[in-house]
Amino acid sequence: ARLGVRAIRWAIRQLRFEGATILGLARQLGTTWNTVWSHIKPCLQAASDDPARFTGIRVLGVDEHVWHHQDRRHRGPRELTGIVDLTCGEEHPTARLLDLVPGRSGTVYKNWLEERGEDFRSGIQIATLDPFQGYKNAIDDQLQDATSVLDAFHIVKLAGDALDEVRRRVQQDTTGHRGRKGDPLYQIRNLLRASRDRLTKRQQERLREAFTADEAHISVEVAYHCAQQVRDVFHQATPAQGRRLAAHLIERLPTCPIPEIARLGRTLRKWKDAFLAYFDTGGASNGPTEAINGIIELGRRTARGYRNPTNYKLRMLLIAGGLDASTHTQL
Incomplete structure (x- = not known):
């Protein structure tokens, strides 16, 4: 009924790097799915709520993502808007998932950018996207100083x-x-x-x-x-x-x-x-955002699908967002 700190950290590493499932971890630890997830979820939630995740971002990517194919009355909107940090530096050498927001529209993206605050928005220099006018409208409205680049x-x-x-x-x-x-x-x-x-x-x-x-x-x-x-x-x-x-x-x-x-x-x-901006930004691309989508799809298939959107978001932030959940592990 209770896991130690070392067991929790081990389980989180298995989920992030080894493509493990909660059920598989429960089987190895000799406990139940609910016991394992009830210890891991608070750690992931605390890491997800850490505002430090949104500092130092200069290049932002966005793309839609389908997280289930069933009736939306049971699981909410089929499509999510995925926001990705494309600023590759020493701290984060590869692209990382920042958030998954229910729905696919310019309003969804606009509201997310607005919630991040002025300091975050003023730091964005390049915003990449696919040819969807809704996302372009959100960028024009909230990231006036950023350069939009069509993939x-x-x-x-x-x-x-x-x-x-x-x-x-x-x-x-x-x-x-x-x-x-x-x-x-x-x-x-x-x-x-x-x-x-x-x-x-x-x-x-x-x-x-x-x-x-x-x-x-x-x-x-x-x-x-x-x-x-x-x-x-x-x-x-x-x-x-x-x-x-x-x-x-x-x-x-x-x-x-x-x-x-x-x-x-x-x-x-x-x-x-947005087309010509590609040549003025050193070839800025939304390709890493598509790569993040591939990682998410792999994680979803490993778990054979998800029913809870909150659990889905936390798991995807762990495997594709590089959450440092180990620092939030506590008994």
């Missing part, structure tokens, strides 16, 4: 999605059906997504054959080159060259006669400042 991965993904829409439309118009084995455009669907610099000569030849198989395929070829130019933006020799190419695409893509590519251009033009 490079999502920009390339937008271009790839537009290309895929063009391919499917042309496929339907020319054949009257969805892609099937043997259809030229269907055979190159994966090659279209790859960087052209990594294609072999045989793969380049397959692309050429598919583009010339029908006159209508010219739209796919043009969309392919536009998508590749968007990808090339992030692989220029210098940030200045990348910025010039990005500015050129923002100006030209909206006038493209292919509707999907024109829509992509309008989206990039809408996010122009």
